[in-house]
Amino acid sequence: xxxxxxxxxxxxxxxxxxxxxxxxxxxxxxxxxxxxxxxxxxxxxxxxxxxxxxxxxxxxxxxxxxxxxxxxxxxxxxxxxxxxxxxxxxxxxxxxxxxxxxxxxxxxxxxxxxxxxxxxxxxxxxxxxxxxxxxxxxxxxxxxxxxxxxxxxxxxxxxxxxxxxxxxxxxxxxxxxxxxxxxxxxxxxxxxxxxxxxxxxxxxxxxxxxxxxxx
Numbered sequence: 001x002x003x004x005x006x007x008x009x010x011x012x013x014x015x016x017x018x019x020x021x022x023x024x025x026x027x028x029x030x031x032x033x034x035x036x037x038x039x040x041x042x043x044x045x046x047x048x049x050x051x052x053x054x055x056x057x058x059x060x061x062x063x064x065x066x067x068x069x070x071x072x073x074x075x076x077x078x079x080x081x082x083x084x085x086x087x088x089x090x091x092x093x094x095x096x097x098x099x100x101x102x103x104x105x106x107x108x109x110x111x112x113x114x115x116x117x118x119x120x121x122x123x124x125x126x127x128x129x130x131x132x133x134x135x136x137x138x139x140x141x142x143x144x145x146x147x148x149x150x151x152x153x154x155x156x157x158x159x160x161x162x163x164x165x166x167x168x169x170x171x172x173x174x175x176x177x178x179x180x181x182x183x184x185x186x187x188x189x190x191x192x193x194x195x196x197x198x199x200x201x202x203x204x205x206x207x208x209x210x211x212x213x214x215x
Contacts, residue, residue, distance in 0.1 A: 082201035
């Protein structure tokens with residue numbers, strides 16, 4: 001479950017580098033990257049598909065996330081995760097408990113859009129795959145290969161971007177463990193008004209929950 005939570009939010013911002021494609025294709029990719037880097041807030045509804053290659057099973061889950069300048073709150077699969085980039089607070093609904101953990105450098109990269117985009121040209125080799133038309137949207141598909149693969153939980157990321165809206169449409173992680181994650185964005189609000197209370201952890205919001213410090 002922890003690995004899943006680390007992988008999921010990268011969808012909101014990973015953009016490209018050392019790319020192979022035409023100048024116009026790379027220009028659109030760069031435009032999406034530049035736009036994403038300037039976000040001061042995001043509210044996202046998404047559908048996540050878990051593809052288990054070991055048993056050919058595919059499950060889907062609805063989730064949502066709120067971002068505000070390095071802070072985020074994510075609600076998916078019975079968990080509510082808060083992070084300030086250094087510390088994570090994960091509320092487990094069924095257990096009514098809150099686990100406190102450190103947010104590692106790898107976790108920060110996977111969950112923070114600004115962290116992913118910073119120096120992105122040095123992080124990935126990107127291949128343009130094709131233009132597609134899906135759900136009445138003109139899309140471009142790219143494969144992202146991390147230049148340093150050793151400590152990654154995935155071997156490849158496939159990103160589809162909406163050419164008109166200059167937004168990410170979907171992200172698919174190919175996991176090293178035989179479990180893949182496909183995340184499709186259902187709705188994205190760019191730069192909405194977000195209060196600190198919406199994204200900062202507050203124990204008072206979970207009065208009966210047991211607090212477990214795992215750091």
